[in-house]
Amino acid sequence: MTPVLLFLLLSLMSRTVFSAPPNAADEDPDLESMDISEILETANKGLDSREFPDGDIRVNRKRNAVPCTARGCKWPKSRWSRYVYIPVRISWSFSRAERNVIIRSLVSFYRSTCIRFRWRSYQRDYLSFYPGTGCWSYLGRQGGRQLISLQKRGCVYTRTVQHEVLHALGFHHEQVRSDRDQHVSILYQNIQPGRAHNFRKVATNNLGTPYDYNSVMHYGRFAFSKNRQPTIIPKPNANAVIGRASRMSANDIKRVNILYQCSESKLKTRFSELLSETITHSS
Template sequence: MTPAFFFSVCLSMTAVCLRAAVIRNITDESLGASAIIEKVNANSTKVLVHGDIVPTATRNAVPCTAIGCKWPKTGPFVYVPVSIGLNTVSSSQERDVIINALVTFHASTCIRFVWRTTHRDFLHFFSGQGCYSYLGRQNGGQLVSLQRNGCLFQSTVQHEVLHALGFHHEQVRSDRDLHVRILTANIIPGKEHNFVKVQTNNLGTPYDFNSVMHYGRFHFSKNRKPTIVAKSNPNLNFGNAFQMSANDIARVNRLYGCCE
């Protein structure tokens, strides 16, 4: 990597460091995470649920964090091994986008990403067909797709990593009906499953329209009319977050006991 200034996040458990470059934003994230993901995944043939989650045949993903798909905690930290596929990036700047997005978790949570060596369970970032992830820790190496020329943004990396840590989309959380209305008449036929409510653990945090995990008002619309509207303000705009919100961070810390 060649940027002018570097910092190292040294991880005492593995004696390795993620060396991340502090660089200016080199890409345009004006659409926000959810809109970017919807756009990139629109023509994907990958079987996905809720827009960008890979279904599993062996377990019910939600609430999987209660039955074994959390990443283990060692001392004060949760170490998550990672690898980056050679086909994912073509330049140091593209690689830096992924690394810098991972390091944002280090600044505000007890999650610590380390380079995968002999670890059995790890996240493997690669350039697949679209942006997608599994929900929660799986067994062995699990894929996180960040399609080149589409998904390499801080917001989308954070979004997919939050899925891998066990978090679902905001608008399908268990109490969503108190906060939004789903306008099924405007949803593209066959895409209704992306709005199915799930039994999430909300960890005592409020519904968050600013979450990087929230869909936009027009997601999966067949007629350019809203598919999701806020009950408090039908004209409220949302789903265009560029980074994790304070509530996103609080949920990570509460689920993984970062303050314990």
Template sequence: MSFRKTSLSRVSFSSAFWGTYIVMKLVQSGPGWGPSRHLCALVFCSPQSEAAAPYEPLVMFGDIIVDPQVRNADPCTANDCKWPKSSDGKVYVPYVISNQYSTQKKSTIECGLRSFHTKTCIRFVPRTNQQDFLNITSLSGCYSSVGRRGNGQVLSLNRDGCVYFSVVQHEILHALGFHHEHTRRDRDGHVKILEKNIEPGKEHNFEKHNTINLQTPYDYNSIMHYKRCAFSVNGQPTILPIPDNNVAIGFATQMSPNDILRINRLYKCHRCHFKIVINHKSCQN
């Protein structure tokens, strides 16, 4: 299936993935939010797109920041987007968390960061004077660049709708270099994209990437998978699992084994760098 190129838009919330979280827990509801009579009402309720503040970056593919100079390219496959590995075999990713967050929400973010320490060689460390780092801040939605982009790259977790363990993991995976599961180059053998149900102007969220996949299978349980009614214009599915249409997608609450395996393969992590597993339930919202 092919999609024509569409103009990019600025979006306020990465609604395609967060779905139920945002509908249930958004504190300040705005125009476009509310109950739906359609088939997917209990699964996903999409807000209307709206203009972002002038200082906010261009967002494409729902929650991915795209440099205007490379907006039609896959910046992570076109360039080396990985964070550098240290001589000790670990990958240290400096970060700064804005003081916009409450103590509890900052703790949730930090718990999401630490969850990568348990089964990968990724280590998130508070920034001291490093040039490249993650600037975790509360802008108008949940979004990140794909891979390392240099300097203080924005990773937005809106404090009123995005600070959940699963959302933190999802956006961090983008920052480590990973795209959404349904945009894999081999997706057509696993899902059917129903273009007629996609909201006009949002078709670009379903374009395929020339992903390398790291010899891992398509994963319906990936935390990077969209819900079946993502960006639906009529409440009907936009993503249909095949051959079994009843397979659940988009409901992961934490990284799947394949998500973890991909990190370890991309960054060539050695098992001796994994830490003792923490109780993820203590991180849940």
């Protein structure tokens, strides 16, 4: 095969975008009552807090501790495309149903963002979903193979996949936002010993978007509680519902579009074309 043909073939493979598989497995109805922080807290009990100082965000010891807002943290958008293509691999240790939940969750980004996932072929940087211990992700693009752990029992749900992918896209937890003190109170007296690091405020770039109780990145009212008393209380309305999102919120989507400079008008005109994109998922 000539180098030109090989290049064309690899280019075609690398641009292959997948869409949601049919008959994807339904999620466990028992989990419908759990919020994202309950899911994470349950699955991540055994994780070492030195490796995970921000809950389910893993520290990369190979990189220095520059904030994710620094350059190099975003996934690149090629100059000639309106989309941000992120190569992915999904471990074959997941069952077909689990793979379908993951794929369906990834495809959920297509409707209203310019993020697209494609099967990794030769790309250097990619997300690798595997059934490790707990549900966790790194913050932003790390370079090379970047793991996202989705423990088989307890993590393979749409909101968990969306949550961990949003970390990998560069987003922090909502309740650690730089402006969180205007919107929530943290009740440290109710937090389990050794878990206060989960509530450490971060100098986030909020991209001009409002604080969002309904973000899939927001923990629940009783996150890491030691005594069944709340650890996060919204204000000024203490009864507002917080951290119960079962899917990405409109603000979660808006932030992706701002950070990755997705053009909404172009997205709308291209939406019909998405429907014709083929399934390349084989199992």
